[in-house]
Amino acid sequence: MKRKEFILKAGAIITATTFVSKFSFANSIEDSKLSNKRAKRPNPDVFSQPILKAIALGINAPSPHNTQSWKFKIIDSVNMLLYVDENILLPETDPPSRQIHMGAGCFIETAVLGAQRYGYDADVVYFPEGYQGKVDFGQKPVASISLKKGRETKDPLEKYIESRQTNRRKYRGDIITHEEFDTLKTLSGASHSKLKFINTNFEPYFNLFYKGFEIESKTFNTNEETRNLFRFNEQQRAEKGDGISIPQMGYKGLMAILAEKSLAMGDKEKWHSEKSISLSLKNVQKGIDSTKGIVVWYTENNEFIDWIKSGRDFVRFSLALIKLGLYAHPYNQVIQEYKEMEAVQSEMNALLEIEAPQKIQMIVRLGRSSKPYYSYRREFNTYLVD
Numbered sequence: 001m002k003r004k005e006f007i008l009k010a011g012a013i014i015t016a017t018t019f020v021s022k023f024s025f026a027n028s029i030e031d032s033k034l035s036n037k038r039a040k041r042p043n044p045d046v047f048s049q050p051i052l053k054a055i056a057l058g059i060n061a062p063s064p065h066n067t068q069s070w071k072f073k074i075i076d077s078v079n080m081l082l083y084v085d086e087n088i089l090l091p092e093t094d095p096p097s098r099q100i101h102m103g104a105g106c107f108i109e110t111a112v113l114g115a116q117r118y119g120y121d122a123d124v125v126y127f128p129e130g131y132q133g134k135v136d137f138g139q140k141p142v143a144s145i146s147l148k149k150g151r152e153t154k155d156p157l158e159k160y161i162e163s164r165q166t167n168r169r170k171y172r173g174d175i176i177t178h179e180e181f182d183t184l185k186t187l188s189g190a191s192h193s194k195l196k197f198i199n200t201n202f203e204p205y206f207n208l209f210y211k212g213f214e215i216e217s218k219t220f221n222t223n224e225e226t227r228n229l230f231r232f233n234e235q236q237r238a239e240k241g242d243g244i245s246i247p248q249m250g251y252k253g254l255m256a257i258l259a260e261k262s263l264a265m266g267d268k269e270k271w272h273s274e275k276s277i278s279l280s281l282k283n284v285q286k287g288i289d290s291t292k293g294i295v296v297w298y299t300e301n302n303e304f305i306d307w308i309k310s311g312r313d314f315v316r317f318s319l320a321l322i323k324l325g326l327y328a329h330p331y332n333q334v335i336q337e338y339k340e341m342e343a344v345q346s347e348m349n350a351l352l353e354i355e356a357p358q359k360i361q362m363i364v365r366l367g368r369s370s371k372p373y374y375s376y377r378r379e380f381n382t383y384l385v386d
């Protein structure tokens with residue numbers, strides 16, 4: 001028996017039916033039709049080993065383009081190693097794999113909070129075997145995670161692991177106040193990255209968000225990378241369990257059906273056509289214009305450790321947002337590291353007074369909206385490595 005099958009079988013009395021049926025979300029008619037076949041996320045309670053419970057909650061974390069570039073080596077029932085998956089990178093939109101490593105940080109924080117639900121403290125050691133550069137991606141762990149029984153209190157953010165979502169819909173209601181931002185910061189706690197909050201004079205930021213998105217869409221290679229991660233109907237979303245899609249972009253109802261249809265299952269010519277790009281830009285503009293606040297995470301340096309820790313910071317803030325009934329939508333195009341983006345990136349850095357080696361790690365728009373489409377995660381055993 002292969003090691004990962006053994007881990008699953010030894011660690012949990014789990015059958016295909018219990019695994020998929022205990023935790024299903026039905027957010028739309030299409031969802032509910034499929035929910036009998038495939039749960040969107042694993043149910044931590046079907047596992048008996050604490051490390052598997054922590055992972056099952058950890059994979060609710062956000063990741064760039066929903067890539068879920070995570071590999072887990074289970075050492076025993078309380079110890080694991082986390083790697084990025086070198087086969088799931090975003091070479092065009094994320095050449096240094098900075099965002100991929102932020103996604104690893106997002107997993108760490110979510111898993112650490114998840115372990116608390118079951119009374120475990122987590123000890124995280126970053127880069128336990130060293131980490132020099134690209135050759136180490138997927139070969140050396142980004143972190144070891146060790147659980148220890150005995151935690152009596154839970155971080156209040158733990159409750160929001162499953163309800164945290166990216167929300168790309170139009171936002172409504174009031175501008176986010178400084179008081180709300182302060183509450184969010186207090187709930188998030190200590191942060192490695194520094195935060196900037198903007199709730200007035202949005203116009204220059206809106207222009208740069210839009211320009212960044214336009215450049216990403218009109219640059220063939222980055223737009224093609226997105227096409228490859230796009231899932232064009234519910235069946236594909238359920239089968240692949242990753243990526244982004246029209247409902248995830250905030251479309252709903254008839255608009256979602258029409259938009260999905262117009263993409264003709266990812267037909268290359270249609271995807272890259274002026275018509276498709278301009279329709280998507282129109283939707284983007286509406287979202288941007290409805291922004292009720294902007295938050296920026298930046299670090300003093302731009303090393304692997306800054307990326308991982310910023311991911312952790314971002315997750316804590318995202319969970320705090322849910323507690324307050326708020327949502328975030330990242331607009332990171334402008335901070336991505338490829339040459340077509342350099343000019344607008346300099347403009348954004350100047351606007352925010354960021355100077356190298358400082359680096360903006362994440363920039364989001366904030367607001368209130370209805371609950372969006374709930375995204376899938378891959379089948380649990382696809383993350384496990386021997």
Ligand SMILES: Cc1cc2nc3c(=O)[nH]c(=O)nc-3n(C[C@H](O)[C@H](O)[C@H](O)COP(=O)(O)O)c2cc1C
Nearest residue numbers: 062063064065066099102165166330331332333375
């Ligand atoms: C490091 C990082 C960068 C991201 N950048 C963007 C972005 O630029 N635009 C966007 O719409 N979503 C962005 N996201 C959100 C992901 O697409 C989202 O987390 C993923 O699709 C899973 O959906 P969920 O957050 O609703 O669970 C980013 C997430 C992470 C962790």
